[in-house]
Amino acid sequence: MSTTDHNLAAKGRARIDWIRSRMPLLAQAREQFAVSRPFAGHRIGMSLHLEPKTAVLLETLAAGGAEIIATGNFGSTQDDTVAALREAGMTVFGTRADTLEQHGANVAAVLDSAPRILLDNGADLAAGIVERGAQASIIGGTEETTSGADRLRGELAGAVPFPVVVINDSRLKAIGENRHAVGQSIVESFMRITNLMVPGRHVVVVGYGWCGRGIAQYFRSLGAQVGVVERDVMKAFEAALDGFRVGSLAELAGWADVLITATGREGVVGSETFDLLRDDAVLGNSGHFPWEIDVAALRAGAVSIDQVDDGIERIHRANGRRVVLLAGGRMFNLAGREPKGNSLESMDLGFLLQALSLERVATDAARLVPGAQPVPDDIERLIAARFLEALGASR
Template identity: 40%
Template structure:
């Protein structure tokens, strides 16, 4: 692989060093341009790693239109650098309001993209709801988040999806690494940096024990936190229990927690009856896609006043003298805080590689798929894993002929059973 550019004025230079899979696609497809003739819409948190993903699509020949999936996580230097390139168009800028964010996404969709790579089902939901003529012409899409998959499942259930979508979030090369390690490490890192407080010794309440919650809880315990998990699914609650975490309902956990981190993908996980029980100085953070997991209206209504004791921290002063500290205004703590940089580049390399192969498979290989939500073919997931191991210099075994035959036979004549 060719060396990485170290242009001091290039905001993507450092991220490229830690995204070798994406760089390998740039080198492999930079001359043949297999995505030429297609326009790909890309929505995500617009920072350095997503910038490398966007330039990878362009290197492969696509015209790329990009917009944010969250208005407060946009890095202006990344947007400007990408927008200056031929064949890449930005529908974003740093400091967008919620209304500007919404309008920019609609403006992008009016350009009639052929393919949509999405985060939170932002573009896919909007194109169906308000641009049905455009949706009817879209070839396919890919979705990288749990929240987005939930929305797509609801759309499929209602029978309104107009094109096939690969559920990138649910493929092993995404949720085993991005959700567990990316969300886990980046959430806790940004909480620690924003608050300048220690995790060790704190009662850390993790709301939700999906892949993201699992990663947060595991890493919080590794940092010395006394972990508590809340859940609505009895099986996930049992899994958390067997993994060594205390399991409580939110009513009980709200009385003992020092640090609360929500990662459920649902709304109002922390609400009025919980705020009433929380201890003085409790820290509240959200790691879910949308800013709905903490009931902000109820928190504001319960407080007598607010202050900003530290950048990125809003302190709610309750009538009884307690102070509750909300991070990043209840938005994604690992992406929208004052010092947030999102997931580590190494783990986003695998996620964005899966997004790239989702587009490549539908646009170039052209599987005959009806509209609906699909798992990414295992062959694609496995190929990205092999490429990742190659970039790490890690080797694995191949099965022998007899081992392969053993896996394919339902009768084992040499067995003693």
């Protein structure tokens, strides 16, 4: 390892050490796994955001006997974390600068290692397994996101013959991580990346699922005026009674100073919306895939583009207005400048859901049904009790 790589690894270790010290739920699981060794003899193939909190999850799985073959997600890999994991002996592919093509090659490299269990984010690994027709060695896995669950229940429906526990189906995760942690981290990242004021600003959140609820709530708590775009009538009803301005994208786009997507769906914000935006409106995406905003169309319609830094593009349009794009349309709380992502406590909760769900797959896959399915109820209740205990709360 070169001096540069060693220094990068040292930086990564320092960050991982701090974060590990703030994740007591995973610490408890790590101690238990070191005794029970549920993953002994299993290779876990992972495609998930590679940052220090993820490293603590991987350490926990390795303590249980797992061999880890991992890559990150497109645009969110943190190179110091990768260096630290490699120095610790794990096989990790990817860098922050990878192109989408290279990311695809990284996913393929994980699958080439013939994993027995998948730890997936966005269903990239599951889709690759189905495409290859090489499913015999896989006993099951987990899927982190709603975007991945939509793929499993949509384009991949009936094609995945092994069980996949969808972590984002968990109400525990929906409340603790998606609503409160994503809400907090998106607002914090917006302020850090743009250095703009929140109070009084018009913010439109597209999508009122759990993440959208949190984003809307946390922007309003800091003084923003918040509008919500939601197609589902029941969610729109909820948003209205929660006190948000509710309307169509066509109605609210021209009102927005900031517009943030939180749907998991492709092409939600396109050319017809760009034409409605006021001058210097800020566009950002909080969804897993960088496809909710039609970035290609936005750039294609540009007269010129100012690359302010790696987190901000200012796109000059033919109508004389400018659009500010955050993190190239990627998930800007993880792909933007100085990414921090969700809070440590929320990821301790979410990653314990991952760890115990993977343990269930490793030890009892035969009793799980093929395809996408929620986290088993007994796991959710156990983790809820542990989290309350860690908070010092009683019930």
